[in-house]
Amino acid sequence: MVFAVLAALCEVAAIRLFGHITDEVLTTRDLGAFWTPALIWLGLAAIAGVASFAGAYSTALGAERFLLRLRDRVFAHLQTLAPDFSEKRRLGDLMARLTDDIEAIEELVGSGLVKAVTTVASVIFFAGAAFFVRWDLALLTMALIPAFLVVSKVFASRFRTAAARERYSNGAMNSVLEEGLANQPLVQAYNRQGAESRRLHGEGRGWLRANMTQAWLSGLYGPAVQVIETVCLILILGFGAWEIAAGRLTLGGLLSFAAYLALLYPAVQGLGELALTVSEAAAGSDRVVEILRARPLVNDAADAVPAGRSRGSVAFEGVGFAYPGRSRPVLRDLSFSAEPGEVVAFTGPSGAGKSTMAKLLLRFYDPDAGRILLDGTDLRGLTKESVRANITILHQETMLFSGSVRDNIAYGRPEASLDEVIRAAEAAGVHDFVKLLPQGYDTPVGQRGRLLSGGQRQRIAIARALLRDAPVLVLDEPMNGLDDATAAQVMKPLRRLMAGRTTLLITHDLRHVPEGARMVEVEPVPREDRIRLKRVGVQARAPRLPAPP
Numbered sequence: 001m002v003f004a005v006l007a008a009l010c011e012v013a014a015i016r017l018f019g020h021i022t023d024e025v026l027t028t029r030d031l032g033a034f035w036t037p038a039l040i041w042l043g044l045a046a047i048a049g050v051a052s053f054a055g056a057y058s059t060a061l062g063a064e065r066f067l068l069r070l071r072d073r074v075f076a077h078l079q080t081l082a083p084d085f086s087e088k089r090r091l092g093d094l095m096a097r098l099t100d101d102i103e104a105i106e107e108l109v110g111s112g113l114v115k116a117v118t119t120v121a122s123v124i125f126f127a128g129a130a131f132f133v134r135w136d137l138a139l140l141t142m143a144l145i146p147a148f149l150v151v152s153k154v155f156a157s158r159f160r161t162a163a164a165r166e167r168y169s170n171g172a173m174n175s176v177l178e179e180g181l182a183n184q185p186l187v188q189a190y191n192r193q194g195a196e197s198r199r200l201h202g203e204g205r206g207w208l209r210a211n212m213t214q215a216w217l218s219g220l221y222g223p224a225v226q227v228i229e230t231v232c233l234i235l236i237l238g239f240g241a242w243e244i245a246a247g248r249l250t251l252g253g254l255l256s257f258a259a260y261l262a263l264l265y266p267a268v269q270g271l272g273e274l275a276l277t278v279s280e281a282a283a284g285s286d287r288v289v290e291i292l293r294a295r296p297l298v299n300d301a302a303d304a305v306p307a308g309r310s311r312g313s314v315a316f317e318g319v320g321f322a323y324p325g326r327s328r329p330v331l332r333d334l335s336f337s338a339e340p341g342e343v344v345a346f347t348g349p350s351g352a353g354k355s356t357m358a359k360l361l362l363r364f365y366d367p368d369a370g371r372i373l374l375d376g377t378d379l380r381g382l383t384k385e386s387v388r389a390n391i392t393i394l395h396q397e398t399m400l401f402s403g404s405v406r407d408n409i410a411y412g413r414p415e416a417s418l419d420e421v422i423r424a425a426e427a428a429g430v431h432d433f434v435k436l437l438p439q440g441y442d443t444p445v446g447q448r449g450r451l452l453s454g455g456q457r458q459r460i461a462i463a464r465a466l467l468r469d470a471p472v473l474v475l476d477e478p479m480n481g482l483d484d485a486t487a488a489q490v491m492k493p494l495r496r497l498m499a500g501r502t503t504l505l506i507t508h509d510l511r512h513v514p515e516g517a518r519m520v521e522v523e524p525v526p527r528e529d530r531i532r533l534k535r536v537g538v539q540a541r542a543p544r545l546p547a548p549p
């Protein structure tokens, strides 16, 4: 701001010199009086150049750093929200909010704010200088400034609507792209390429229309302002000619006055354009603020203590839970306990709430009724982070990142040495196939591990869980999507993983329940809002597991 104001001051002084040269050199034809003001002018131009470079550079630096910090903050905040916040929204739209919308905000509060202050300063300087030359002339031209403001107000409100539509379409377009690319195998196998392209085209057309409305408005804004400017200049020239003829104004005076106005109007116009930037930023900020306003459903209590390394004793006591905003409970009066070394298997129809039980244990949500205990302490009295450090979950769908095999195995313990990674991989039965990969443990696994087979992905997830070495293990359909032969291969490392830990095994398939496991059958809460929970006790007649090869 300081640099930009300095550059504007230099311009004011340069125009004053221009008037001086007109009157003292050009009109009097005295070349001797030319050199001093010319040299000062040159010096002013050099100072203005350095100042405007420094201003532009520091504005860009401030703006980029602002952008970096805001994006970091919004992303960090997103990570504190329960995962279903992102699951309920379209991923592409969320990504657009974290990129384009944040950029629109930066344009306002970063470079926009600097521009606003320096434009206001320029308006004050140029208007002040014009008043200094001829206050009555200046007053005449200032009378037209309200016309500028009315025009920009009319445009800004329309621009805001168009900008909001453009932001929305941008998010929708990103979502179609993200979904289409993430589900590419499905799209191609079902011959839906054309339909997906049409979906993208449809959203793209919406974006085009919103952009054209913006282009139409900002294109029209320039000429509308120009008409007002022309009226002003004609008025000044007419009045100035009359004043010169009457001997009350010099030619240099009129020219420098016109030059001040020539700089003043673009500055006023800049203020109007700023109103358009504000509109665009407001549309983007609404979407970012919606994320920042979302509050985590579970917060650490003020007196919460870290759990430390727990023994792994888990108990649910009369737990009832309904998802936020849903009237029907998913779980009601669920009770069970699991001790270290024990396997408790949860069965029940799809949608009964088995995975929900795991989410409650991880404290993505707190129960509405009853309590959940870890080593006898209510989870609400422990910090979220320490609870999660004691639990490892293997999800239904194996989640891998696009890094290397090693990065993925060490995800829960990034400081683990390569030896430790290899030992976990050996125990999980992945070492032999990793050795054959082109870059061994440094081989990239592809987007979400897609370069690996389902069984390989699952065993990498087991190695990751082994390395993390938490006392409580939650297995959510660990054999989901694996054929019998692959399931048998996964079973052996899985048993190693379960050894000595408290295991909560969620499964539809009784063949995957180890002998001696305690069974808990979760039945859906019926329409009339009841849950029946049968304790079947030690399973006596469970079908035998397929023997590991």
Ligand SMILES: Nc1ncnc2c1ncn2[C@@H]1O[C@H](COP(=O)(O)OP(=O)(O)OP(=O)(O)O)[C@@H](O)[C@H]1O
Binding pocket: 084, 323, 326, 330, 349, 350, 351, 352, 353, 354, 355, 356, 357
């Ligand atoms: N984030 C959510 N918001 C609202 N309802 C949800 C949410 N997640 C799950 N549900 C609902 O809660 C119920 C239980 O879901 P859950 O995933 O726990 O079932 P499940 O027993 O694990 O099913 P499956 O065996 O098919 O995995 C379902 O009716 C589901 O529609």
